[in-house]
Amino acid sequence: MNRGTGGGFIAIGFSLLFFTFLFGPLIIMVITAFNSSSFPRITPWECFTTDWFGVLFGNDRLMTGLLNSLVIAIGVVAIAVPIGLAGALALSELGPKLRATLYTVLITPILIPGVVLGISTIVFWGALGRSVGADYGTFFYNGMFLTLAGQVTFISAYAMLVFLARLQRFDPLLTEAALDLGATPGQAFRKILLPFLGPAIGSAAFLTFLASFENYNTTVFTILSGNTFTTALASKVRHGTDPSLSALAVIIIGITLIGAIVHEAYARRQAAIRSGTAQRSRIYGNPVLKTLVHPLTVFAILAGAAGFAAWQGSQYDSNACEAQILEEKRAIQQQLLEEQRKRMQEQRQQQTAPTTAPETPGQASPSPFGGAFKPGTLSPGSDAEPSGDAPKSNSPFGGAFKPGALGPSGEPAQETPKNGSGFGSAFKPGSLKPE
Amino acid sequence: MATKDIVLDHVSIRFGNYTAVDNAHLVIKGGEFFSFLGPSGCGKTTLLRCISGFNDPTEGRVLIGTQDMKGIGPNKRPTALIFQNLALFPLMSVAENIAFPLEVRGVGRKDRRKRADELLDMIALPGVGDKKVHELSGGQRQRVAIARALAVEPDILLLDEPLSALDLKLRHHMRTELRAIQQRVGLTFIYITHDQGEALTMSDRVAVMNKGVIEQVDHPETIYNRPKTSFVASFVGESNAISGKVATQSGKLVEVETPLGRLKGIAAGGRTYKTGDECYMFIRPEQLVLAENHENAITAQWIKEEFEGNARHMFLEAGDVQLRLSKVNSGQSQETPSGGTVPLGFAAEQAMVLPHGELAGA
Numbered sequence A: 001m002n003r004g005t006g007g008g009f010i011a012i013g014f015s016l017l018f019f020t021f022l023f024g025p026l027i028i029m030v031i032t033a034f035n036s037s038s039f040p041r042i043t044p045w046e047c048f049t050t051d052w053f054g055v056l057f058g059n060d061r062l063m064t065g066l067l068n069s070l071v072i073a074i075g076v077v078a079i080a081v082p083i084g085l086a087g088a089l090a091l092s093e094l095g096p097k098l099r100a101t102l103y104t105v106l107i108t109p110i111l112i113p114g115v116v117l118g119i120s121t122i123v124f125w126g127a128l129g130r131s132v133g134a135d136y137g138t139f140f141y142n143g144m145f146l147t148l149a150g151q152v153t154f155i156s157a158y159a160m161l162v163f164l165a166r167l168q169r170f171d172p173l174l175t176e177a178a179l180d181l182g183a184t185p186g187q188a189f190r191k192i193l194l195p196f197l198g199p200a201i202g203s204a205a206f207l208t209f210l211a212s213f214e215n216y217n218t219t220v221f222t223i224l225s226g227n228t229f230t231t232a233l234a235s236k237v238r239h240g241t242d243p244s245l246s247a248l249a250v251i252i253i254g255i256t257l258i259g260a261i262v263h264e265a266y267a268r269r270q271a272a273i274r275s276g277t278a279q280r281s282r283i284y285g286n287p288v289l290k291t292l293v294h295p296l297t298v299f300a301i302l303a304g305a306a307g308f309a310a311w312q313g314s315q316y317d318s319n320a321c322e323a324q325i326l327e328e329k330r331a332i333q334q335q336l337l338e339e340q341r342k343r344m345q346e347q348r349q350q351q352t353a354p355t356t357a358p359e360t361p362g363q364a365s366p367s368p369f370g371g372a373f374k375p376g377t378l379s380p381g382s383d384a385e386p387s388g389d390a391p392k393s394n395s396p397f398g399g400a401f402k403p404g405a406l407g408p409s410g411e412p413a414q415e416t417p418k419n420g421s422g423f424g425s426a427f428k429p430g431s432l433k434p435e
Numbered sequence B: 001m002a003t004k005d006i007v008l009d010h011v012s013i014r015f016g017n018y019t020a021v022d023n024a025h026l027v028i029k030g031g032e033f034f035s036f037l038g039p040s041g042c043g044k045t046t047l048l049r050c051i052s053g054f055n056d057p058t059e060g061r062v063l064i065g066t067q068d069m070k071g072i073g074p075n076k077r078p079t080a081l082i083f084q085n086l087a088l089f090p091l092m093s094v095a096e097n098i099a100f101p102l103e104v105r106g107v108g109r110k111d112r113r114k115r116a117d118e119l120l121d122m123i124a125l126p127g128v129g130d131k132k133v134h135e136l137s138g139g140q141r142q143r144v145a146i147a148r149a150l151a152v153e154p155d156i157l158l159l160d161e162p163l164s165a166l167d168l169k170l171r172h173h174m175r176t177e178l179r180a181i182q183q184r185v186g187l188t189f190i191y192i193t194h195d196q197g198e199a200l201t202m203s204d205r206v207a208v209m210n211k212g213v214i215e216q217v218d219h220p221e222t223i224y225n226r227p228k229t230s231f232v233a234s235f236v237g238e239s240n241a242i243s244g245k246v247a248t249q250s251g252k253l254v255e256v257e258t259p260l261g262r263l264k265g266i267a268a269g270g271r272t273y274k275t276g277d278e279c280y281m282f283i284r285p286e287q288l289v290l291a292e293n294h295e296n297a298i299t300a301q302w303i304k305e306e307f308e309g310n311a312r313h314m315f316l317e318a319g320d321v322q323l324r325l326s327k328v329n330s331g332q333s334q335e336t337p338s339g340g341t342v343p344l345g346f347a348a349e350q351a352m353v354l355p356h357g358e359l360a361g362a
Ligand SMILES: Nc1ncnc2c1ncn2[C@@H]1O[C@H](COP(=O)(O)OP(=O)(O)O)[C@@H](O)[C@H]1O
Pocket: B015, B018, B020, B038, B039, B040, B041, B042, B043, B044, B045, B046, B047
């Protein structure tokens, strides 16, 4: 930090805040993926677990969606990149007036909302299908095909922008030089322009792949009754989230990090080679270090590490810990209850002190919960049944703390198997109310 | 080896209404080092691109040997063009660059490499074949571009201001080098430049162009000593131009009425003038002398002096006319004026009288 520019604590503090803001959500998400709690959170920390990855891979809908997404994305790359290249080449050959017009036409799909593109794709191909008398089995009504068609319309424009940017840096004299030296126009294109565009083809392929893979707005319409990764994910989130989504985030972040690091290794190597300082540099001049920082080595190491982590994770069994946590929760619960009971007694004493003395709690039963806290023992006029079988219940506390169990009125207890909270509905508002 | 002449037969090149090359008509002999000299924007590149086949003449014909080049593309002509910016292929190594013309002709990898190495030897850059282009210095790139052009074994090498990007020392060195290469390979070189020094030192003949018009085609010495137009006189070398009107002419000797008085000069190219014709008198700075009672006497105001090592230049003013006087530096300290009025003179022999016309840089 530069003190002269008012750096110091403020700058450090600001940087910290900034990075927290940027990466905080990601870090929290990653941590939640390994917490056994069935709701994504870090506190209270329950158990380190890798089960959520299993849950993720066990989700058929998501996995089919993923496969569909990959197929579509590869198709989009294969179609959009050549179209984008052709568009960019056409633009770079035209005069300024035609160029502006064509540019507007080609760029429009990016400006149109994806929703509109999605709907119009269905309408267009549907109309086309009807006009040729195609039935519903044909590709006119195939979600995969429609998604491909719909995405290509605007993703090719992305590819075109990438190529245009690169073409602007191309010196057309190079093509002329090639022609002058005897190359045919085809040879000049293949041997001069195409190699120059190489990096742009790579970026365009990457960009179009991502754009296709992560697209939702258009896809949600064009995929019809099918699913892609994004649509499956969206519907899952809508139906309630669990840490398997965090597990997914961990995987995506991992892939991104590996990709970024390998790319960085590649870029640095290229820079060193290009500047001609490779031989002299400490890293690239040393044969061992040189192989170590080669992008392929870096990739192998990172992929190996990720693979090992995944394998280790798949071996990890958190059942013992989870059982223990369950135990601890019970203990805490018991304590809480104890306090609760005391407080209620005091309350009651205040209410009824002048007339009746409080009843003493019943004897503890052999089961931790069992009938120990029979509703009747706490509520004066209650005749509620004993609670259900605690161990079988989804909630760690079973029905022991069924709503109403503590209430004087002794409402019939409800089962709470679907509830993800560790405490079931035990603490529903009102359940502690004395009346 | 190369004996094909290049014929520009009344070639005009227009872009819309704009005439870039106006009725160029000349023959460049096989094996000649021929330069086009002219200020930037005068149409030199356009003419060169027309010879190499990148644009067609709007009017007229280009012939190489006896063959009309109309409809023959750049890749089919026996020409090789060295571009102003060299246009070396940045993604290829030096050897790949040089072997590119062979590659596109289907020559095998081994033979290609062998030929590239031969050419590298010829341009005195052995062993750089595996380097990338950007690892070479400016002068080396220059030579690689020449080697690449020669790999085609063209009859005619076209060079578009190839030295303009180099620094002064290297430029001077490359002049000699280029001339030597040309004599070694015996090809026709057509060389384009706006630098009169380059054109005069290297060429067998020079064509001076202005605004698309070729004003004079001659040997360098003739261009310098006997310019045919005001433009050539003022563009090639330094000149003092004094405008005036012809008073009398007797034989070659012309008397001109100028703001500096009546001055005598020689009618360039044996021209005859009528009394009252508008004209320019051109006197080279080195032919202007400090002297009293000369046959052409001028009195001028001293302005400043510049020392350039081999010469000193004195800047003077007579009426509205700016004058420049150059003296070779003999090494001895000389008495030179440093203010006030200075008497000047020049020999009538050395003053050229040319019809009024456009001056370079005006
Ligand atoms: N393709 C073109 N379209 C329109 N004008 C052109 C074109 N090429 C060259 N010109 C014009 O022709 C003139 C001569 O250009 P050029 O031959 O490049 O000059 P030089 O090489 O002598 O500097 C310039 O005014 C330039 O603007």
